[in-house]
Structures are given as structure tokens and as C-alpha cells.
Amino acid sequence: MNKIFKCSLIASCLLTQPVFSASADSRIDNLIEALDKVKISGYLNLTAGTAKNDKPFFDYDKKLSTTNETWGGVQIDFNASENLDFTLLTKFFAESRPYDDSFGVDLAYLTYKLSDQTKVRAGILRVPLYKDSDYKDTGFAQLWLRTPELVYANNKVQRHTGIEVLQDFYVGDGTIQVQAFYGQNEDPRAKASVNSNKTFIIDDIMGVHATYTIDEHLFKVGATTRTEPGELEDFIFVNNAGKQRLHVNGYYAGGRQTFYSLGYGYDNGEWKIDAETIFEITDGSRQDNGKYYASAGYRFGAMTPYIMYQYRETLDDRKRGVNFDVYTAPDGTKSRFNFQKSYTQDILSLGARYDISSNLAFKVQIDSYGDTSKGVNGNVQKQDNELYSVSLQAVF
């Protein structure tokens, strides 16, 4: 594909030359040399899904949707010199989503290779929160139809603008890669929540992750932290009745959230096993979460059936109650921000991946979802749903 693109580009340039002269030869040589430094890659996910009932489940309901999880990306890598690369990843969605354009730059960064084992990157970079979250949108790279969303979703920090260092250490036949990063990211959700012109910045996004790979095993441990944007006053707004109120984001303003992850992967060409434990710890009485998943798949030629179980729970339920988290507006009205004292959620998924060719896979997945939440007043709510999805996922 890359070759075809380059040849087409060269052919186009030739056709635009009115006179084919000797100097044109050198220009073509220069063009070929320049294009050899460019690598174009891409991915596409075409997913259709429908839920058993209309209770919310990953934005699906009973109506079939082909747009909710259909998206793609095109990445251009330019090898500027022996040690310097520029990478640009653009992304597009079939369905526009809140606070994210349907097309735009996802990542853009420079990579400078200090040595074969040390790289420094700067620009708009991915936040490596969890074991597979760096490439969660690139479906073909994963066994599953989608990453374990109960664990990976609900995360508004997908990228940061900053710097990171990647350092490899060779230990016997294994490799330890350490990734340390620091940056910031704009939070358009905060801006939209109070219809403000102020730019809200998620500050101090930083972390250290280490991945140890040896033979068929992968172990990953990581910690990432960030500071919620703005101050409480930024989130006070006047509602339609002319009363001052505090948006829920104001309650979190300035708070710190830290993510700890411990992951394991095994792939011997036949068995593929993954497991991960994640703890999200936050300031104040916003819920701390424990998230866990485990999956196993076995390859029968081009077909790989798999099973996955995900579980999520709140960890600090004693911090929430009827008299907690209350804001009193100037007119005396009280607002409470945490109506949920605790909740647990789980998903059991059964699926299969079929590799149609070396860069195209068809996947099918059934998810059975259960959710139990307990309100601060003691009321208990339960809901369940099922999701049926099929997907074509390709890379080039």
C-alpha cells in the first residue's frame, strides 16, 4: 500500500512535468529519496452492535448501531535523519462524540534516538495508563473485539502534550522497558460544562511504567497521576431560573487522581492469556475504583475463540453518605454530588477472532453485563444487559 502510494505520487509528479529534461531525473531521484523516508500506516475498525435492552451499555441500545464504534486512523512516520523521526497520527470517527472531533490529529511527536536503548519523545503523546491502553483503538492489534472497556473506558486522559523517555535494559534474554513521562492536556469537558471561555488544563500528567518481556511472558507495572483542572469557583454557573449552582466538575477541581496497574500477558502462538489489576485512587470522596480482568484464548489455525471476565468495584464506600459532598448555593439550596455510595459491575464476554488474511480480521463478541449500585440513602438498584457485536478490523 505504501509502495503503491509512493509510485502514484511519483507518477503524478511526472505527468505534471511539461518537458522531461535531464534536471527532471535528479528531481525524481530526490523525490524517491524523500519518499523512502516516509512510512504510511493505518487501521480501520468497522463495528456493528446491538443491546438486548435500552439500559445504557457502552452507548448501545436495542437499535443496531454501525457508527458507535467505527473509526480509523492514518499514521505518517517521517525519518528526518538517522536519529530523528516525526510521527503524525490522524484519527476519524463515523460518529461525532462529545468533546472529540470526528476527524483530527490524535498524536504528533518527535522521537530522538539517543542510543539503541534510549529514546526521547516530545509532542502530543499517548498516556500509557494500562497494559493495552496505548493502542486500544487499533482493534486488529488485539485478540478481543474491543479492549476490556469496564477497565479501560471512562478515562478522559488519552494523551498529553509533553515529553517522555523510553529506556531499554537488557536482562539475560529478557528486556525491561521503562517509560517515564510528564505533560499536560486540555480538558474540553470542563470547558463545556460551564460554557466558559477559559482553557482548562489537566496538569501534572506524569507517570512511570515498566514492561518486562521474556520468552512468551510480559509483565507490566505502572503508576500515572494527574490533577483535575480549574478551581471550584470556575464551575459555578447560573441556571435557567437565575440561581447560582455548582457543576459537578467543580467538586473535583484541583483534585488528584492516581492510577496503578499491574498486568500480565502470555502468548506462545497458541494460547493467549491476559490479566490486569488496576486501582484508581482519588482525592476526596470521589469513588476509588478497583478494576480487574482476565482473558484466555486458544488459536485453532486462523480462528481464536476467547473468554474474558471483567470486574469493577468501589473501594472507599465509607467516604460517601447523606451528609457528604454537599454544596450550599447563596440561595441556601443544597446540592449533593455523590448519590452513589457504592457499585459493582461485571462483564462476561465470549468471542472469536477469525483472521481472514494477514491484515484483516473478523470478530464476534457477546457481552453479558451486570451492575449493582447502592445509593447514599440505602436504595439498591440492579440492572443487566447483553451486547452483541461484530467487527471487521484491518491494518495496512
Add this chain to the structure above:
Amino acid sequence: MKKLLVLVGALYLQAAFVQAEVVVIGNPSIKATLSSAEVKNLFLGKRKALPDGTKIDVVELAKESPIREEFHSKFTKKTQAQLNSYWTRLVFTGKGKMPKEASDSKDLISMIASNPGLIGYIDSSEVTSDVVVLAK
């Protein structure tokens, strides 16, 4: 008739037995032999150098080549789809680049003969004096 069948069968088995195997090759300037684990690490981008510190880039044969499938089945234990999946993770996280490709074994030998930092793989029957075998 039975003897003839046995003879043909024996010849067929012998031919299969002496059939060449895939070998990892490098420039004659490389004075090393590689273990299976080292070959795997190099061809999966986990290592960029030989144990003695020599910088190495790997070259794959074209995707259509049966030798490529044989090599990966033997050393990395991955199918072409699994390899694409693996490299996709590295490429889209900026942590690795897909290896260069040679169109055929002659092209590969020519590339390796003129560049001491490259290694690749071919069928052992195609090994020439321009390259040395590093692993089999």
C-alpha cells in the same frame, strides 16, 4: 510392483529428509552464533544489537515467501497475522518500526553482503560465500 512402490516411497522420504532448512544469515564480518532466543528477540524488535554490542537491523523476506512463514514458525512461533498484530502494537505506539523487506533471497544476500549491520534468513541451500550462517 510392490518393490517399486517401496523404492519410490523411500526416495520421496529421503528427498524430504535432505530438504534444506531455513537459516539465519549475516555479513561475514559477524563472528557470532545466535541462540533461538536471540534470533527471536532481534526479529521481534526487542533487541537492536548482538550480545557483543554490534548494532543490527533485521530484514524480512517478502510476505508471500514460504521461507518467511517457515522462519517465523521455527523462531518466533507466530503466523503472519500474529506478526502483523504484534507490529501494529509497536508501530502505533511509536515503540518500533516494521523491519525492511527484501524481494527474494538474492536481493537479501546482496543487501547483507554490502551491509555488515543487517541479518536475515534464507533457505540453507541458497547460502553463498557472501554471507555466513548465524543460526539454524
